[in-house]
Every structure is written in structure tokens, then in C-alpha cells.
């Protein structure tokens with residue numbers, strides 16, 4: 001093998017070598033000989049992690065005043081429930097755009113709490129496009145509109161931000177921090193950290209404080225935005241390790257030059273892989289060209305009987321976790337921030353090689 005191993009896992013995903021080096025050190029000696037997983041979440045060292053992580057994230061995303069940064073356990077799925085609990089207020093319904101399996105799951109969870117109006121649904125075309133906003137059936141009484149800017153399984157990504165009269169909620173689990181965004185376009189942004197930020201165990205929520213509504217129902221403390229704001233996301237023992245590593249990742253991103261640099265790299269990596277797919281009759285990506293994800297690239301081989309050989313040979317070449325999601329099969333390459341351009345190049349070199357032998 002002429003290159004390091006590359007891990008294209010959709011999540012939990014690869015982290016930068018420099019970050020993992022610091023993590024290894026912190027497991028030997030984080031502070032005064034104590035390791036990171038053994039420090040008190042009420043101590044000064046952890047308080048510093050809390051403050052710096054919030055400041056660095058605010059800096060990276062240029063988060064304006066009026067927004068709160070919160071860290072929850074329960075992943076993005078926990079937020080599927082927390083969002084209606086905290087945002088519904090007296091409203092009885094919410095609008096959802098359904099563009100893939102993740103928004104479908106968000107819809108199902110919200111249905112536990114309210115009437116869900118699915119404003120557009122691309123399931124009939126197997127989730128291969130982003131529906132134009134002109135076609136959406138919006139409800140002006142909705143408490144908020146929820147959408148998924150990047151569908152991790154189907155590889156469908158919005159290139160634009162919906163413009164609606166109600167608060168806008170975005171599940172950015174798989175594309176947060178992949179490019180600069182205008183935070184004030186949104187009222188709530190959330191993300192499970194295990195794709196583009198850190199080890200599994202947390203979700204980040206960036207919420208405009210004035211969209212949080214008194215609830216008709218009691219809200220469990222660990223999902224209660226107001227209580228979490230009051231306690232600096234430490235109503236109970238937080239996911240100390242996940243939080244610590246996420247903080248290191250924020251610093252790494254700043255050191256790379258921030259999100260403008262990441263956006264250029266992410267565009268380049270995706271272009272390399274899509275160009276290889278489109279130049280071949282052997283590989284195929286089903287997503288409408290202008291809705292293609294920069295982060296997650298699903299593709300199929302001309303003959304699905306070759307799938308297992310493809311995965312096997314890839315692994316022998318040090319290219320890991322290229323199998324598509326179990327719900328749709330095929331292949332998928334995830335190219336988050338921590339994936340270097342050389343990783344995209346190594347993948348297409350392997351793909352061309354495989355096609356020459358088996359195509």
C-alpha cells in the first residue's frame with residue numbers, strides 16, 4: 001500500500017490524525033496525571049473545555065447574539081423529540097420537508113407530539129432530489145419548519161436555504177461545519193457530533209432563544225432547552241469525552257483556516273469522486289446533479305454481484321467502510337472534514353483499477 005488507510009464511514013466517522021494524537025495523550029495524562037475520562041464535570045478543567053468549545057464554535061460559525069449553544073446526550077434522534085417539545089408552545093402542528101430516511105425518522109418522532117404536515121416528500125423518486133420550494137404545501141400556523149440540509153443515507157444536499165415565515169429548524173448532522181453558513185437564516189440548527197465533529201455521544205444545538213416556547217406538557221430535564229441554558233448544558237453529567245474531543249476538533253478547524261478553507265476542500269473531494277463516477281458506465285450515482293451531497297456519495301456498481309468483491313479488495317487496499325447504508329445497499333463514500341483530498345484520490349484510483357479488472 002502506497003498510502004495510509006482511509007476510513008469512509010458515515011458515522012462514527014474519522015477524525016484528524018492531529019486530533020487523535022492529542023486524544024491519545026489526554027488518555028495518558030490530561031492534567032496532573034489524571035486522564036480525560038476521569039476528571040470531574042464540575043471541575044475547573046472541564047469548565048474551561050465548556051467555555052472554549054462554545055467560544056470556538058461561535059467563532060467558526062460566526063454565531064450572532066441571541067443564540068445559545070447547547071450540548072445534549074441522545075444524539076440527533078433525541079433532538080427529533082426535543083424540538084417539538086420545546087418549540088411547539090400552544091401550536092398543534094409543525095411543517096416537515098421529507099427528503100430521505102433521516103427526515104422521515106424526524107417526522108415519525110414529531111408525530112408523537114403534534115400533527116405533522118409533510119410539505120414535500122420525495123420518497124416516490126427514491127429520495128434522489130431536493131424539491132423546489134415553490135411546490136411545498138406550507139401551513140402558516142405551523143410552529144416551525146424542519147428540514148434536513150444533507151441526507152446522509154441518500155446523498156442529497158440542499159444548496160439553498162428555505163425562506164419561510166415560521167421558525168426554520170435544520171438537522172445538520174452530516175454537513176455542519178463543512179462550509180460557512182449564515183446562522184441568522186436559521187432559528188435552530190442541530191447535529192449529532194459523530195459525523196463531522198467528534199466521537200459519538202452528543203448532539204450540538206444552536207438555538208435562537210426567543211423561539212423556545214413554554215410547553216403544554218412537562219419536558220424531561222435532559223431535553224429541556226430552558227433548563228439546559230440555565231445549567232450550561234450540565235443539568236446532569238455530560239458526555240465529557242465526546243465534548244472534549246469535539247472541542248479539539250473546533251480548534252483544529254480554526255487552525256486549518258476555518259470553514260472557507262474546509263468548503264474548498266470538501267468541494268474538491270466531492271468533485272474528484274463524482275467525476276470518476278460520471279466518467280464511467282460501471283459506477284452510477286442516482287441523485288439529480290444539482291442535489292448531490294458533498295459529504296456522502298452513494299454509488300452502485302453495474303453488477304451488484306461484484307459488491308462484495310469491491311468491498312473486499314478495497315479493504316485490502318486500506319480503504320474501509322465503503323458499504324452503503326443497510327437500507328439501500330450499494331456503496332457510499334463519506335468525505336467529512338477530516339478526510340484529506342488524498343483520501344478522495346485514493347478512492348478513485350482504486351475504483352478505476354477495480355473497473356479495469358472486473359468491468
Ligand SMILES: *Cc1c(COP(=O)(O)O)cnc(C)c1O
Nearest residue numbers: 075076077102152171173174192
Ligand atoms: C446520523 C444522522 C442522524 C441520527 O443521529 P444519531 O446521533 O445517531 O441519533 C440524524 N440525522 C442525520 C442527518 C444523520 O446523518
